[in-house]
Every structure is written in C-alpha cells, then in structure tokens.
Amino acid sequence: MSAELGPGGRPVGETWSRSPVYGSRGMAATAHPLASQVALDILKEGGSAVDAAIAANAALGLMEPTGNGIGGDIFVIVWDPKTRQLHGYNGSGRSPQGQTLAQLQSRIDAMKTRGELPGDFRGIPSHGPLPVSVPGTVDGWFALHERFGSLPMNQVLAPAIDYARSGFPVSPVIAYYFSRSWDFFSRIYADSPHLDNIRDTWFKGGQSPQPGDILTNTDLADTLETIALEGRDAFYSGSLARQMAAYFDDMDGGLAYEDLAVHQGEWVAPGSVHYRGYDLYELPPNGQGFAALQMLSILKNVDLSQWSRGSAEVFHYMVEAKRLAFEDVARYYADPAFAPAPLAGLLSDDYGKQRFALIDPRRASAEFGPGEPKLESEGDTTYLTVADKDGMMVSLIQSNYRGMGSGMVPDGLGFMFQDRGELFSLEQGHANVYAPGKRPFQTIIPAFLMKDGEPVMSFGLMGGSMQPQGHVQILVNMLDFGMNVQEAGDAARFLHDGGREPTSVDGDPLGTLYLEPGVPAQTVERLRAMGHKVEIDASGVRFGGYQAIKVDREKGSYAGATEMRKDGTVVAW
Template identity: 35%
Template sequence: MIRDSMKGFHTLLDRTPVTHFYRFSGLVALTLMTPFANAQSPNAFGEPSESVPSPAAIVTAAPGSRAQGWQAQGRSEVLARNGMVATSDPLASQAGLEILQNGGNAIDAAVAGYEAMLERFGTMGFAETFERAATIAEQGWGLTERRHADLRSALTRIESDPDTVDTFLIDNEPPALYSIIRNPDLAKTLRIIQEGGADAFYRGDIAEAIVDKIQASGGAMTLEDLAKYEPEWVEPISTNYHGYDVHQLPPPGQGFAALEMLNILEVCAPTHNLNLADLGPSNPNYWHYMVEAKKIAYSDLQAYNADPNFEDVPLDQLLSKSYAADQCDRIDLNKATPPSVTGGIDGGTIYMSAADRWGNMVSLVHSVFSVYGSGVTVPGYGFILHNRGVGFTLEDGHPNQVAPRKRPFHSIIAGFVTKDNQPLMAFGNMGGSVQPETHAQHIVNMVDHGMNLQMSTDVARFTHSQNRDLLSLELDLYNLVGSALEAKGHNVRPVNGGAVGGYNAILFSLDPDAPLPDMGSDDMPVNGIYRAGSDHRKDGQAVGW
C-alpha cells in the first residue's frame, strides 16, 4: 500500500493513527501507532536513563555461538594487505586507517604527537596526522560504554581540579552514556602544534600555561625543564622463547619482567616435568606455574628497575637463560610462595599497533598513567597532566629513588616479535602493572597453544598484585580453577575484564609467491597478509583495507 503516490493512502490513514509522515524524493515512510508500539523496556535500544546509566549491565541473556573455530571467540581476526590499525578506540583506528588510505605509512598512522618519529620514519607532518583528532575535538565524539565507565570511576580525581571539572563534566556531572563530548580547548592545542610542531608545546604559550598550572598547585617544574626535554632513541631488549624473539622496551619501562617470566616458564618447565602445551589453560597447575613465575620476575622488577641514565640495571644477568635456571627451585608446584620483593603501581595506558603496505609495523604506547592522569588540566588548552611521578620511590638508596630530571619506574611497554630476524607481530596489553604478565600470557597462548590473535585476547587472563599477594582471575576462570588454586595457598578473587587491561595485535604472514612491495608504489599491497585482533574488554577494533 506504500508507493510513490498519494493515491490510495486514505484507506490506510483512515484505519491507523499516524504519528509521523515522511517523503524523500520518491520514498514515502509512515510511523504508525499500534497497540504494540510501546517498548516494554524503559531502556529500549540500550538508551540510558537516570536510574539505569548503563543498561547493558542489567541484561540477562545467554551468549550466542560461533559457526566455526573456538566457540567462545567473540569475533574473527581482521585480515588485510594494504594496511592495518588496531587500537582501543574505533575513532583512533579509523583515523589511522584514513592516514594509510591517503598514502601515509604505519608511522604516520600511529602518531597522536611524536615529532621525532615523523621526522625519522614518517612521510607526513602534524598538519596531516593531527587533522582528524583536531576535527573530532571540535565537532565532538560519542561517549562509549567503556569511556563512560572510566569517567565515572575517576570522578573524585576530576572533581579535585576546577579546570578539569570545566573541561570534562557538564554542570558538574559526568556526561551521559552515548552523549556528544566536545573539547574545543584541546582542538586549539592541536591546531597550535600542527602549525608550530613540538616547539610549540615545549616552549611558548602552552609551556607557560603548563608551568603556571604546576607551580600554582605547588609543583616545581620550570620552563627550562620543558625546553630541555628531548626524545631518546633506545635499543630494544629481547629474549628467545621457543624459537621466537620477543622484544621489549628497556628500563625504566617494565618490559624486562615479561622477558624474564618467559625465560623462567621455558627453562624451568622441564625441571618440574611440565609442558605448558600439554597442561593447557584449564588445568589449575598451569595457572599456578604461571603465577609463581610471575612473582619471581616481578620481584626482580621491583628490586632493579630504574632510569639507566642514573643506575646500572643488570639486564645481562636478569635476562640470561642461566639466571632463569637458577630460579627454578624457587617454584613449589604444591603451594604458593609469597613474593620475595613487593611493590607495584596501578594505572593504565593506551596501546596501539599499525602496519602498512610497505612492510612497516609499529608497536606504540601512549599514557597519562592513571585514568584521567593527575586530574590536573591545563586551563585553556584542554589536556590533562600525567601522574607518572608516582612511579618513584622515596626510599633512600633505592635505584628508583626520586631525583631531578630522572625518569621514574615506567609501566608502559610495547611488545614486538620476530622470527629468524624477520618482523612477525606487533602486540601489547595496556593496564599499568598487568602489562608484563599479560604479555607473557599472550606469547604462551599463541606459541604454546596455537591460539590466533583474536582468541588470545578472548580467553580469560589472570593478574597478580605483587603488593597484596592477591591473585585475580576473570570470572569464568575463577569458577574453573579458583578453588584448586586456593587449596595451594593462593589468595584468589574473581574479577571482571576491567582488571586485566586491553590488548591488540597485528601479525604479518609472508606469502613467498607475492612480489616485494615497491616503496614508490601507491597501489602494490604488502607481500603477504596482515592479521589483527582487538580486545572486547575495550571499545576498540582492528581495521584494515
């Protein structure tokens, strides 16, 4: 009865009340009132209300099943040949993909503010790479579930600073789920950097605003401190795990703990007549062994990690297979052993990976540490200052003791895997202190158990607090092995996915029959295929073309 004419509609209109009538160049649409039009849920389509700010949290339903592969895997890997970006936010992934589609390389796609990277490896400048971010800050973006939860969780920190309240709250309240967020001051900052580069941030009006805010809050930073900052190029550190070279950033990052943990898992398994592949991740002895190896690696992390420009971190010793062998007797397969050195810091990061048609792959972390960092916003410029200083210790004589122009214990790490000196995978797992232990879990998942990149993040993970000697297991894993681990002496609790951070990864599979990419070509894909996965615990996605 609906057609490109008004003839005949009187019959329909006579019988049914009409709330809206639309006509768009040949298409006619009616919104009809029927006895069934009223939604039974007060939160239809997941719309939040004052009494239910997160509607999805109250839904009870059984999950659907996959048609192939591991049934609990949330989605397939993403495959592409011309380029790939994987981040924890869809807008960031799409911004990086746009750069790739416009002729940029993986370095261009990965930059949210790294002039040294662009100058050394990129093909674009801030004018191109910052454009999408500046436009989004001006026009606004939608507040997703995870971002909404993060905002609400950080309210106490946000409310401690009037400039942060003005920037991130609306009428002193957190914006509603799915509402539009705008930050014109941040857009202004990005536009200034687009024009003036890094110097516009570390010198000039922005620098003065940073120093004024810090000094007004009782801090000691000066304009000279900012002006003298320079990025540092470093050599990665690595170990070989069952034939794969796993690379991490050196101290003061905590990446060496992931490598030491992998060494212990590899070297000590035969000593204890264990095989991780045979045990499998549904066996409580598997998780006990993983956690005990983690405690040893993190004890060394807490004891030795510091700024190598100030202290000698004995990496040659800590990352040797012989040192790992010396640790095997410290693992008791029958009972949990308390950490020999406690300590640790919470906080979070963003991790992203990117790859292009010419074979460049990037593993990158950016962080203001805690959710909403220090909670201190630079007025007029729309950005939060980090609180990385909490990574220092005040203990006299400790290698990580606070000192001028010294970098603190840094939680951020970006992982990379090579095989036979060829790039294989860029990967990472954000989440403060969970990063090394989760890096090791992902490598074991993929190398020992043959999981694909998406499956590795969809399986349950553990995190262990070195400070409280508290073992946290995601709920289904807790239900599976929690009681058995408690019987071994672990202090165990169930947690949701917010406790184990968020992961993404890109892997390159070489096709020996494909031609090598031509660096001067804009239409030749890479000589193989990229595969990517992203964590369902975050809002992000892997995208490619």
C-alpha cells in the same frame, strides 16, 4: 528463577571469541573505533604506519582522555622494512630539576598536616602538582615523524583537531571510566579551584558524559593546531610551554619552564628473549618491559603444553614466574642514567633456570626475594598498533598513568598532566628513589614478536602491572596452545597483585591472584588448595586492553585483533 545467557555458536573457532580481522594493504587496531578509522584514513592518504599511529594517538587523547593524552608519556617499537631493523623509542619525561628529595618529602608532609593526605600515607600522592613529570608524548611524535613520517604533521593531526572542534560520540567503556574519574576528582578537589578546569573541559554542568553524548574539546583543538603549525618547540619552549609553566607558578611544587625546555626523548635498543622458537622484544628500563622477558626466561624451563590451558598447573607456573620477575622489577628497574641495572644478567638463560628452580610445583611460595644476576657488560593507558602496505609496523603505548592523570589541567589547553611521578620511591639508596631531573619507573610497554629475524606480531596489553603479565599470557596462549590472534586476547586472564614494589610501598608477599570468570571452577579450587589467595573479578577492569597485528609474509596478509574488554576495533583495507 533466572539463568545467564551464554554465547551463541560459531562455525569455526572458540564460542567465546570472534574472528580476527584480515587485510593486506594496511591495518590499525586501537581502543576506539573512530581512532582506528582515523589511522586507516591516514594510510589511504599515503601516510606511513608511523603517520597513522600518531594520528590515532592524537585522536585517542581526545576520545579516551581517561587513559592517555599529550600530558603523558609515550613508548614505541617500530619495524622498519627498509633497514630491516626494530627501533625503540623511550618518550618518558623527567621530574622537576628544581625540587630535591627533601623538598618533595617536606611538601608531602605539609599535605598531611593540612589534611589533604591521611597521616599514615606512604609514597607520593596521585593528584596535585607533586607527581607531575614532563610530558614526553609530543616530543615522541616529532622524533618518530622525523625518521619515519611521510605526510606533513598538520595533515596527520587534522582529524583529531576536527573531531575536537565538531565533537565525537562517547563510547560505553570510556563513559564508565569518565564516571569513575569524575567521582574521584569531584571528591578530592571538592573545595579547590582545580576542579573548575577539570569540569569545564570534560564534565560540563558537573555531569559525567554518557554513551552517545557528543563531546567537544575546543581548547585541545587549539593546542593541537598550534603543535601542528609551529612544531614540537611550541610545546616545549614556545607559547604552550610558557602557558604550562605559568599554570604551576603559584603552586607548591610542579614543573618549571626550564624542565620543559630541556626535555628530550631517547632512541633505545629493544631487548629480547627466545621462547618456543620466537623472540619477544621489549624496551629496557625505566619501563617494566623486561619483566615479561624475565617471565618467559623462567617459563621456558617447563613445557606448559603438557597440561590443558585452563589447568591449575599452567596458572601456577605463570603466577610464580610473575612473582619472581617482579621482585627484580622492584629492586633493579629505574632510570638507567641514575641506576644502571644488570640487564644481560637478568635475561640470561642461567639466571632464568636459577629462578625457575625456586618454584615449588605443588604449592605457592609464601615469599620470594629479588635475585642476584651476574653483572655483565653491555607501566590506565592506551595501546595501539598500525601496519602499512610497505610492511612497516608500529607498536605504540601512551598514558597519563593513574586514572585521567594528576588532576592538573593547564588553563585553556584542554589536557591533563600525567601523575607518573607517583611511581618514584622515597627510600634513600633505592634504584628508583626520587631525584631532580630523573625519569620515574614506567609501567607502559609496547611489545614486538619476531622469528628468524622477521616480524611476526606487533602487540600490547595496557593496564599497570597487568602489562607484562598480559604479554606473557598472550604468547603462552598462541605459542604453547595454538590460539589465533583474537582468541589469545579473548581468553580468560589472571592478574597477580602484591609483593615488592618499585615505589618501596610493598604489598603482601603472597599477594592476590585475580581471575576472570572463564577460569574453570575446579582450577580455582585447586589453586586455592595450592596456597594461592584467589578472587574472581568479572568486571574486566583489572585485566588490561589488548590490540595486535600479526603478519603472514607467505600469504601477504595481516590478521588483527582487538580487546573485548574495551571499545576498540580493528580496521583494514
């Protein structure tokens, strides 16, 4: 007979959590210890928080290619202490200009005919050239650096280049995701030359890297060095762009040189909702950040603190708020250049009250639909946050989307293209329907918390639809139940999966409520009795990856938190 060993004791705080990390002159929280150290080194060399965030992101693209890289997109919120403003950046790329919806559908049908997709497959495949959209990350780095950088870009990218040449030890969680990715790609591309580039870049000898193995990527080192010396144009209109375009030349679908050459990211205004005396800021569509705002707009109509945090009532209200918000996500959230959404109406207090009134406090509703807000004028990932001595704070999220991405690894460049285009709909008339030169619906969202016009916390939680659900759970933990910045992330989470989707490939209207084992057993049974379809998941995989930096202006210090479900650390000075 055996028993699981539980947590040890602690002199302060919850037994299932750790202490936040404190610092006063700078801080970085990322999903990899070495990337956090890279950011801190850049801060100590005189770099700004933006310099450090770019350096860490470049390092993560090397060290955590299972979640991000220069083949993907980037979204950022920056608090600038000089102008005392929040700045938002949407660095998402667009679909190929030369491919119509009809051509895309024809190419998907041809994949079914060849047996590359099941005959009943719906949507856009996750692998191959068809889901590839223009990578926006490199352009985003230079846009941010031009406005907020202090050090030259070659100095900012130097640590990642050095690690790519000399090697770095693989960490345990990333090794786990490497194994999953290799299992997938070695099966999907078993008889394809595409597997050669994937294997030669990350899986030499056909083996998945193990924890502690020293991994190098000299192709990526050369690519980053070209970017560092020649600038963003090398990637979008120079030698690297020509290599990327040549890679797709003989494929049925994929990017062209012209798609890269015209790419441009966009500075955007973050939107906000007031909750318990604080203002949560998120970026507008084509991302899903406003889903978190809609959830809070609904939840502000009930005092969750009247119950215990582990109660069925608190979970029930948050899950039903999620389901309501995501119905609107599926209907309205898309590239605003093609389908403007009624954003002011979606975030209004009146609309939040209308949606809240649909929640039955005793039972899960069988099905919700999207609402009709008033028309008023007006989405595997890595998240990191950095703060510097001057008070600048950066909330940055970057991703290749599903797994390591599309499986498309351009010859000799050391990175994989994202498969973000998988998130388009193929339904004519849908806001998020595929079109040439359009940005797909995005899951990746950075967040920022303010109070009375002052910065409070830069934070994020990676992982598909978990992200807005996670943002809300973090804030409920802190603002309704008084948890500190680390406890709020270590507490057991839920993920609700189901309902309508922006892809038009809809799930079960009720959906499944996944809970971590830390949720009390009596709560689980009560939720089931209320009509929720509950499953317990102890893997940690579904529930995201949290990082946060909280500022205490009165004390002059930062408090940082990192995700126990990942390999990351917080470092400070």
